[in-house]
Amino acid sequence: MIPKETVELITETARIDEVVGDYVSLKKRGANLMGLCPFHNEKTPSFTVSPAKGIYKCFGCGKAGNSVNFIMEQEHVSYPDALRHLARKYNITIEEEQRSVEEIQQESEKEALYVVSQYAQKHFTHNLMETEEGRSIGLSYFKERGFSLPTIEKFQLGFAIDSYEDLLVHAKENGYSIDLLEKCGLIKTRDDGKQFDFFRGRVIFPIHNVTGKVIAFGARTLKSDKKEPKYLNSPETEIYVKSNILYGISFAKRAIISNDNCFLVEGYTDVISLSQTGIENVVASSGTSLTTGQIRLIKRYTQNITILYDGDSAGIKASFRGIDMILEEGMNVRVLLFPDGEDPDSYARNHSTEEVHQFIREHSEDFILFKTKILQQEADQDPVKKAALIRDLIASIALVPDAITRSVYIKECSKLFEIAEQTLINELNKFRRTKSAKESGADLPYTEIPEKKQEVTREEESVNELLPQEKDLVRILLNYGERDLEYEITVTEEEIGPDGKQKIHKEILQTTVAEFIVHQLLSDGLEFEQSEFAAILGDYALALEGGLILKQNHFLQQAEEIGKTAVDLVVTPYSLSAKWRDKHMIFTKLEEEKLSYMVKNAVYSYKLKKVMQFIQNIQKKLKNDITEEEVNQLLEDQMALFEVKKKLSEELGRVIIR
Secondary structure, three states: OHHHHHHHHHHHHHOHHHHHHHOOOOOEEEEEEEEEEEEOOOOOOOOOOOOOEEEEEEEHHHHHHHHHHHHHHHHHOOHHHHHHHHHHHHHOOOOOOOOOOHHHOOOHHHHHHHHHHHHHHHHHHHHHHHOOHHHHHHHHHHOOOOHHHHHHHOOEEEEEEOOOOOOHHHHHHHHOOOHHHOOOOEEOOOOOOOOEEEOOOOOEEEOOOOOOEEHHHHHOOOOOOOOOOOOOOOOOOOOOOHHHOEOOOHHHOOOOOHHHHHEEEEEEEHHHHHHHHOOEEEEEOOOOOOOOHHHHHHHOOOEEEEEOOOOOOOOOOOHHHHHHHHHOOOOOEEEEEEEOOOOOHHHHOOOOOHHHHHHHHHOOOOHHHHHHHHHHHOOOHHHHHHHHHHHHHHHHHHOOOOOOHHHHHHHHHHHHOOHHHHHHHHHHHHHHHHHHHHHHHHOOOOOOOOOOOOOOHHHHHHHEEEEEEEHHHHHHHHHHHHOOOEEEEEEEEEOOOOOOOOOEEEEEEEEEEHHHHHHHHHOOOOOOOOOOHHHHHHHHHHHHOOOOOHHHHHHHHOHHHHHHHHHHHOOOOOOOOHHHHHHHHHOOOOOOHHHHHHHHHHHHHHHHHHHHHHHHHHHHHHOOOOOOHHHHHHHHHHHHHHHHHHHHHHHHOOOOOO
């Protein structure tokens, strides 16, 4: 268990902009920050972060919450594990009972896989730095590659001893589950049941997820035996899905955001060498074909990708499909070809940081123009090949979502190939129509089978009718509960007036919005139907009994549904700009300016709806087979409710709260 005081310290310390900023590139938008939602694919940012309120909200998919909710959703972890994640980020010590290895292994398998992966990484790093074999073979290799000790430590590089049971024996001695190590691909089992280390006599490159947790390994052989595969890699697991991971992303994400560009390379050493040179906004696809998941991971941090190719790369043309996928995501792609015989790793080792930066600045070019040059070399003077080249190029341009960008590319191609723009536009439109038809399923016959409508009972309808009123009252409580409020009451005096009736006079009472709403509802015995709304109202009532008024943050920082409900009710996608009001002399009343009227209207509208619900229930009971006495009582209750309904309707027709 994490102590309550520590939970409060974590939630108070964690800054939502910093927490979300580890995963999403955020841009200032008024008092808030905006970015592309990490929970669903979108091209226009609808994900809002409010540093002042400590919350996030996506107006596209509806996901919302605080820092803890964000980590739970993003990392797919439990509430306690999300707190531990934030505690590590902010160097907060959690004083909880020490968990044994057995207790750790009893947790979810996913968390256990993280634990054994971290253990293996530390074991490989120990081998590299502390064993004779590791220093003489592994460390020597890394130093020959030009990697400094700080760089080796940063990327947590390691070495696997050339033994069939080095990791196996040490893991057993330290109480780690061999089954879990096998699931991570670190241990293998032969047909005869004998277990052995999978990585042997190899330098180790740990692979980290976005938050920096070790999730897999790449291992390079140092032997000259050509029968031996150069690289071995971890299999996919619950924590490692290769198509969604980029090597180096945890080290590069902040630099990608600050540079608004991501350099994409092929291998581990390319990333490490460039990073050591000072170019930190670099990641690798680790030898795999680029995937949509990897592209969208980069897109969280920038709209710009520069692909760095080896000088003698034979796979440039083969990579065009992956680049088309980048264009389809609406991103900007540039390409850089290193000199013959050079790759990013060797170029970074043989040149200064400034020389590398200068080379990239001067030689990177737009992908469409780069592709044109590559394909033109193949077409030469052959008209048929040239026509095929142009269609290939137009097919790539057709994938670009932005119409203006497409238009610019069409103009460039028109100049390069001396072909009329309209001809190219016609061809482009053919591709886009075909693409649109495929996406909409227009080429597939489809008959929709209507769902059978689920019957809704009268009671459910009645409850559903109340939800908008309940929601509005809770929204007002959360946003304005602490605000002062004056309201007018009618006081009946003991003294009899000239008309023979008791005198009455008006009084103005001072209170707060929270006190007014809670008193108005609870004094009439009214409770909310929706569970989260009822819980929030109950918390306000309990606090008021102790002379306190709860602050908005009390609810925003709660876990699970109450916290999410609170976030939904305090965040709005729209606000009237002060510049708009000044410029156009449009003075629409803001909620704060009509708060008194709004509070009264919300309370009495809810009461009126509730009274009408009571009347409906009575009318339903009158249709039942009941006694005359019961009928009379129900009719009496109904008359009383009609009187209350009349008074509430009158109240709603007058503005009496100021």
